[in-house]
Amino acid sequence: MIPSVIKNLLVKIEQSGFEAYLVGGFVRDALVCRKTNDIDIATNALPKDLTLLFGPSSKTEMYGSYHLKIDQYTVDITTYRKEICYEKGKLCEMVYSSNMLEDAKRRDFTMNAIYMNKNEEIIDLYDGRKDLREKKLKMIGNPMVRLEEDPIRILRAVRFASMYHLEIDRLLKKAILKTKKNLKNVSIVKIRKELDGILLSDGFSLLKKLGLLKELGITNQKVVFVEDLSGLWAQIKTDREYVVEKELKIRQKSIAEQVKCGTIKMLDLYDYGFYQCLTVAKILKFPVKKLEKMYQNMPIHSRKDIVLTTEEIQDYSGIKGENLGKLLRDLEEKIILKKVLNTKESIQKYIKEWR
Numbered sequence: 001m002i003p004s005v006i007k008n009l010l011v012k013i014e015q016s017g018f019e020a021y022l023v024g025g026f027v028r029d030a031l032v033c034r035k036t037n038d039i040d041i042a043t044n045a046l047p048k049d050l051t052l053l054f055g056p057s058s059k060t061e062m063y064g065s066y067h068l069k070i071d072q073y074t075v076d077i078t079t080y081r082k083e084i085c086y087e088k089g090k091l092c093e094m095v096y097s098s099n100m101l102e103d104a105k106r107r108d109f110t111m112n113a114i115y116m117n118k119n120e121e122i123i124d125l126y127d128g129r130k131d132l133r134e135k136k137l138k139m140i141g142n143p144m145v146r147l148e149e150d151p152i153r154i155l156r157a158v159r160f161a162s163m164y165h166l167e168i169d170r171l172l173k174k175a176i177l178k179t180k181k182n183l184k185n186v187s188i189v190k191i192r193k194e195l196d197g198i199l200l201s202d203g204f205s206l207l208k209k210l211g212l213l214k215e216l217g218i219t220n221q222k223v224v225f226v227e228d229l230s231g232l233w234a235q236i237k238t239d240r241e242y243v244v245e246k247e248l249k250i251r252q253k254s255i256a257e258q259v260k261c262g263t264i265k266m267l268d269l270y271d272y273g274f275y276q277c278l279t280v281a282k283i284l285k286f287p288v289k290k291l292e293k294m295y296q297n298m299p300i301h302s303r304k305d306i307v308l309t310t311e312e313i314q315d316y317s318g319i320k321g322e323n324l325g326k327l328l329r330d331l332e333e334k335i336i337l338k339k340v341l342n343t344k345e346s347i348q349k350y351i352k353e354w355r
Contacts, residue, residue: 002120005073009070009077013041023042043077045079050066054068082106083106107140108156109157139172148179152186155191155212158206162201162206176210199229202225234259258272258280264286264294267336303332307347308348313351317354319355
């Protein structure tokens with residue numbers, strides 16, 4: 001179950017006189033037969049001890065975390081700690097601990113507090129395995145207190161419930177409904193990260209069920225699930241700037257514009273490509289087989305498929321600059337719509353008429 005390179009890390013830490021356990025996502029996913037490359041290790045070794053063992057961390061150390069990249073795995077090694085207080089949803093004081101129980105107590109959900117040693121033996125202080133088997137999402141400690149400490153746990157609960165098809169515990173659900181107003185104190189960056197996971201886990205309906213859409217500034221009441229993140233965000237109506245990445249924003253906007261048109265045309269396939277149009281088709285309930293047939297019947301799929309190169313068209317037409325761009329675009333459209341054949345003779349005839 002444990003990859004050999006990760007097991008070697010645990011052994012190296014233990015051979016230096018410290019405890020080392022896998023915890024959180026890797027253990028949780030292993031128990032439900034899911035693969036993950038994100039590894040969390042809990043230890044009583046301090047960051048300075050880990051630096052002596054493995055060299056400088058790949059990221060700035062924060063709250064006792066040491067970051068390591070090994071093969072395809074991203075590893076976070078975290079010193080046991082006790083969290084003292086939160087202020088406006090942020091941890092403002094903590095102390096290192098040598099006690100695993102203290103470390104488990106500060107974790108959010110029971111399924112995230114399951115520890116595994118190098119021999120794959122489990123230490124489960126809060127019956128996380130039982131909750132996973134029974135498809136229950138339970139919080140460690142008093143849910144009201146834990147959600148007041150850090151409101152982002154509200155969205156983490158929705159993400160985990162959606163991802164693992166869990167039922168949110170009655171007390172936790174009650175606490176979510178009472179504390180959801182505190183999401184206004186959470187940064188857009190943190191909310192966006194959780195929303196990505198929720199949307200990709202088909203969790204939009206759970207957000208709606210828990211009355212969280214208003215708190216998040218989302219006005220639409222329905223999202224058609226697609227596996228493309230930009231296709232999901234293209235359906236979200238909000239005045240908050242959740243999406244900031246340039247490429248994702250462009251793709252999100254173009255998908256939204258296609259969806260608004262209500263159908264997919266041959267020129268859409270040419271301009272946006274099959275993959276994006278497939279995402280739009282799923283949102284619009286446009287027949288996928290029809291889309292595939294349209295794509296197969298396209299005379300060209302890109303400008304490079306035209307029998308004459310751009311240079312040959314320029315030489316033949318004598319047109320340059322902006323007008324050459326207009327000619328090429330008109331030619332593409334005519335070929336796609338089968339008003340001009342993709343042959344040398346037909347293209348040259350069209351150029352003469354165009355001039």
